[in-house]
Amino acid sequence: MNKHPYLRAYLAGIAVPTVFLLIVMSAYTIIRYVYAVPLPIERIIVFPMAAVPNAWGLWNVLYSAFLVKRHFSLGLFGGALPLLLAPGGYVVTRLLGFTIPDHVLAVAPFALPVGLVIYYLVWKYFVGFLNAELGIA
Amino acid sequence: MNEREREEIKRLLKEFVPAAGQTELGRDLWPTMLKRLEQQPIRMPWWDWALLAGVTVLFCLFPGMIPALLYHL
Numbered sequence: 001m002n003k004h005p006y007l008r009a010y011l012a013g014i015a016v017p018t019v020f021l022l023i024v025m026s027a028y029t030i031i032r033y034v035y036a037v038p039l040p041i042e043r044i045i046v047f048p049m050a051a052v053p054n055a056w057g058l059w060n061v062l063y064s065a066f067l068v069k070r071h072f073s074l075g076l077f078g079g080a081l082p083l084l085l086a087p088g089g090y091v092v093t094r095l096l097g098f099t100i101p102d103h104v105l106a107v108a109p110f111a112l113p114v115g116l117v118i119y120y121l122v123w124k125y126f127v128g129f130l131n132a133e134l135g136i137a
Numbered sequence: 138m139n140e141r142e143r144e145e146i147k148r149l150l151k152e153f154v155p156a157a158g159q160t161e162l163g164r165d166l167w168p169t170m171l172k173r174l175e176q177q178p179i180r181m182p183w184w185d186w187a188l189l190a191g192v193t194v195l196f197c198l199f200p201g202m203i204p205a206l207l208y209h210l
Contacts, residue, residue: 024207027207028207044208047208048207048208089208100205101204103201104201104202104204104205106201107199107201107202107205108202108205110195110199110202111199111202111205111206114192114195114196114202114206115206117188117191117192118192118206120188121185121188121189124185125179125181129179
């Protein structure tokens with residue numbers, strides 16, 4: 001298990017959002033095409049499909065490269081990722097001309113701290129478990 | 138098949154099927170098993186439970202944030 005530590009870190013990082021993406025995509029597809037919600041989600045779907053899992057993988061590579069030997073908390077490091085993803089996701093919606101519904105914008109101040117907490121927990125327990133299994137941490 | 142070929146096949150079979158006579162494991166697996174059994178299960182501290190409860194309450198109070206969070210997960 002000593003070979004390719006960064007590749008293993010990348011794979012451990014992308015595993016969780018990749019599995020979760022299946023659930024999210026199914027939900028979005030049902031909302032859009034079964035319930036005919038008039039939101040052109042497919043225009044912005046590239047962000048959760050491509051950018052987010054890769055960001056997780058690269059974030060875990062950064063952790064394994066610089067922080068694992070310093071025993072820095074994986075939960076805290078992973079919990080900081082929404083601070084990059086949230087503005088990134090917002091920029092994507094603006095660039096692609098996607099109008100965010102008002103009721104979603106209204107709860108944005110609550111969504112960021114909630115996202116930080118969720119990321120903290122998921123990184124601490126799920127990614128941490130995968131890292132341990134793959135001999136990264 | 139002449140005698141020489143028969144000997145060659147016998148030699149090749151012995152060379153490539155060596156494990157048939159070896160019924161012992163190369164190493165003892167029991168210490169590894171004990172080590173695995175002794176590992177503590179994952180335990181969540183109380184503050185992580187509190188965070189999880191807080192997030193759940195906020196989801197119930199503000200369900201509008203769920204699509205935004207799903208978009209970023």
